[in-house]
Amino acid sequence: MALLGTLAEFNVDDILLLLAGTKKTGVLAVEGGRRAGRIWVDGGHLVGAELADQHDPASVVFELLRLTDGKFAFEAGAMPANLGAPQDVQTVLAAARTKLAEWREIERVVPSMASLVALDPDAGDSGSLSITADQWKTVAAIAAGGSVTEVASRLGMVEFDACKAVKSVVDAGLAQVTPVAEGEAPPAPPAGASTGAPSDLVRQLSELRQS
Numbered sequence: 001m002a003l004l005g006t007l008a009e010f011n012v013d014d015i016l017l018l019l020a021g022t023k024k025t026g027v028l029a030v031e032g033g034r035r036a037g038r039i040w041v042d043g044g045h046l047v048g049a050e051l052a053d054q055h056d057p058a059s060v061v062f063e064l065l066r067l068t069d070g071k072f073a074f075e076a077g078a079m080p081a082n083l084g085a086p087q088d089v090q091t092v093l094a095a096a097r098t099k100l101a102e103w104r105e106i107e108r109v110v111p112s113m114a115s116l117v118a119l120d121p122d123a124g125d126s127g128s129l130s131i132t133a134d135q136w137k138t139v140a141a142i143a144a145g146g147s148v149t150e151v152a153s154r155l156g157m158v159e160f161d162a163c164k165a166v167k168s169v170v171d172a173g174l175a176q177v178t179p180v181a182e183g184e185a186p187p188a189p190p191a192g193a194s195t196g197a198p199s200d201l202v203r204q205l206s207e208l209r210q211s
Contacts, residue, residue, distance in 0.1 A: 020089035032070020048080030
């Protein structure tokens with residue numbers, strides 16, 4: 001079965017459902033932008049997935065569902081080097097779609113990895129702060145300044161997890177995000193502005209963690 005085309009013609013989920021419904025065996029390769037992933041099916045069941053260093057089927061499918069432009073090709077008969085336990089395609093798709101819906105909410109706050117994130121100097125004005133252990137790790141990573149990409153590197157997280165962590169801190173009123181599109185130069189800070197962490201906020205959060 002020769003199957004190839006563009007994502008303008010078919011969505012990734014539609015292709016996977018077709019492969020499942022016709023009980024095909026082989027590998028589906030999808031490319032778009034900076035993403036390139038492969039999904040293996042055996043008798044219509046998902047038995048492997050790969051995108052960069054990700055191998056969790058739902059996570060790989062989620063990343064591919066985010067693509068709006070790209071191309072795909074299905075090679076019949078191909079099998080992964082490490083055959084995984086067969087998984088129902090519709091079950092994996094449901095998990096990926098749930099993650100995609102969560103991502104859409106995250107994007108409203110953290111539109112790209114290039115966006116700048118900084119602690120909010122006014123966060124402690126109310127005199128009442130509340131922070132979880134996970135949020136504290138994110139605050140510590142944000143305190144050094146920079147983009148969401150840099151924060152993700154300090155946290156050792158992939159894009160989804162890092163953006164979710166930043167959103168949690170922003171929702172808690174502890175940080176602010178300045179949107180920057182991928183490939184766009186970040187805005188220059190105002191003359192005389194400090195690029196360091198707001199010392200009062202860091203001190204208050206440190207005291208909060210120690211109490």
